[in-house]
Amino acid sequence: MSKPSYGPHTRAIHAGEPDPRPAGAAVAPIFQSSTFLFEGHDAGYEDVHYARLSNTPTHDVLHAKLAALENAEAGLATASGMAAISSSLLTFLKQGDHLLAQDSLYGGTHMVVHKDLPALGIEVTTYDAAAPEALPALVRPNTKVIYAETMTNPLVRVGELDALARFGAEHGLVSMIDNTFASPTNFRPAEHGFDLALHSATKYLNGHTDLIAGAVMGKADHVEAVRHRSGHLGGSLDAHACFLLHRGIKTLPLRMERHASNAQHVAEFLAAQEQVVAVNYPGLPSSPSHAAASRLLDTCSGMLSFEVAGGRAAAYAVQDALQIPLVAPSLGGLETLVTLPAETSHVGMTPEEREAAGVADGLIRVSIGLEDADDLIADFGQALGA
Numbered sequence: 001m002s003k004p005s006y007g008p009h010t011r012a013i014h015a016g017e018p019d020p021r022p023a024g025a026a027v028a029p030i031f032q033s034s035t036f037l038f039e040g041h042d043a044g045y046e047d048v049h050y051a052r053l054s055n056t057p058t059h060d061v062l063h064a065k066l067a068a069l070e071n072a073e074a075g076l077a078t079a080s081g082m083a084a085i086s087s088s089l090l091t092f093l094k095q096g097d098h099l100l101a102q103d104s105l106y107g108g109t110h111m112v113v114h115k116d117l118p119a120l121g122i123e124v125t126t127y128d129a130a131a132p133e134a135l136p137a138l139v140r141p142n143t144k145v146i147y148a149e150t151m152t153n154p155l156v157r158v159g160e161l162d163a164l165a166r167f168g169a170e171h172g173l174v175s176m177i178d179n180t181f182a183s184p185t186n187f188r189p190a191e192h193g194f195d196l197a198l199h200s201a202t203k204y205l206n207g208h209t210d211l212i213a214g215a216v217m218g219k220a221d222h223v224e225a226v227r228h229r230s231g232h233l234g235g236s237l238d239a240h241a242c243f244l245l246h247r248g249i250k251t252l253p254l255r256m257e258r259h260a261s262n263a264q265h266v267a268e269f270l271a272a273q274e275q276v277v278a279v280n281y282p283g284l285p286s287s288p289s290h291a292a293a294s295r296l297l298d299t300c301s302g303m304l305s306f307e308v309a310g311g312r313a314a315a316y317a318v319q320d321a322l323q324i325p326l327v328a329p330s331l332g333g334l335e336t337l338v339t340l341p342a343e344t345s346h347v348g349m350t351p352e353e354r355e356a357a358g359v360a361d362g363l364i365r366v367s368i369g370l371e372d373a374d375d376l377i378a379d380f381g382q383a384l385g386a
């Protein structure tokens with residue numbers, strides 16, 4: 001039940017389920033056991049089944065479903081998105097190596113790439129994902145990995161992703177992409193030649209704002225190498241969290257349809273309001289990423305940001321007046337969430353750095369949830385009037 005010919009909803013529900021189903025249970029059970037019996041004296045280390053090694057039956061069914069979502073060869077669940085990202089980078093980079101990293105990265109990844117990796121003797125050069133023609137001048141003999149994000153935070157830009165994967169393949173680099181914002185419903189990195197896709201499964205994959213998890217999908221050899229390294233580093237996912245994530249994934253494509261249609265409606269509404277200076281959503285023809293997103297993504301997902309006239313004070317007023325969204329970091333859950341990047345994700349930057357990154361003081365980031373679009377539009381409308 002993992003034929004790529006099945007549609008995304010069918011795959012999310014049925015792919016990777018155990019056959020036969022244990023005790024006939026319709027839902028794969030949780031094996032809440034840290035260790036498993038060792039089979040015989042001639043068994044080897046690969047026959048050790050231990051939860052930190054991510055090879056229990058509860059992990060196996062989740063891994064198969066994760067792989068099927070992206071038409072990838074293999075999948076791995078991790079203890080968080082950052083465990084997926086740090087374990088993957090530390091699998092393919094060592095002292096003296098060089099990394100090509102996209103110039104805009106999720107905050108936690110930014111810290112790993114620009115602080116932790118250099119401290120281990122790994123060199124980093126940043127590149128603009130919208131300008132892959134500049135890459136040949138940046139690659140070095142010791143370059144080992146090219147790292148990208150499908151959609152950037154908080155401006156929701158989409159780069160020339162297929163060109164990045166192609167460049168990686170031509171230069172023998174391991175290509176990695178953080179696919180959290182798009183989710184496997186909208187972008188399947190393996191189909192575009194990426195070696196590894198990384199996710200914060202805390203976000204859309206789980207979708208219910210109730211657990212921390214990560215995922216790695218991609219080529220079998222690469223995922224196996226990350227699983228092995230993750231066993232050393234210790235970032236494996238507990239069996240109960242595996243079960244919850246597995247349950248959340250079954251509705252991923254259904255949820256993503258609604259996230260995208262709600263986001264498109266809200267983005268169009270915001271773009272027509274005179275108090276709104278700019279709306280960042282690749283589903284709008286005005287977005288600099290509209291062409292790339294139309295070519296690469298199935299829908300534009302549920303993340304948007306908009307800038308209100310009047311700077312930080314005006315953004316506070318709008319945020320305080322909103323009735324439905326919760327004011328909280330994170331994204332990808334059922335509830336609409338809003339944050340002001342200037343005081344959360346980008347607070348560590350100077351005002352000048354923020355301005356260079358396009359993060360204005362009046363910018364509000366929204367993770368559009370699954371509420372009724374009309375209710376969200378009415379709420380943003382009254383808040384803008386406040």
Ligand SMILES: *Cc1c(COP(=O)(O)O)cnc(C)c1O
Binds near residue numbers: 082178200201212214
């Ligand atoms: C949240 C997030 C992460 C980190 O994931 P955690 O599950 O919080 O560790 C990484 N990348 C992106 C794009 C994210 O949104």
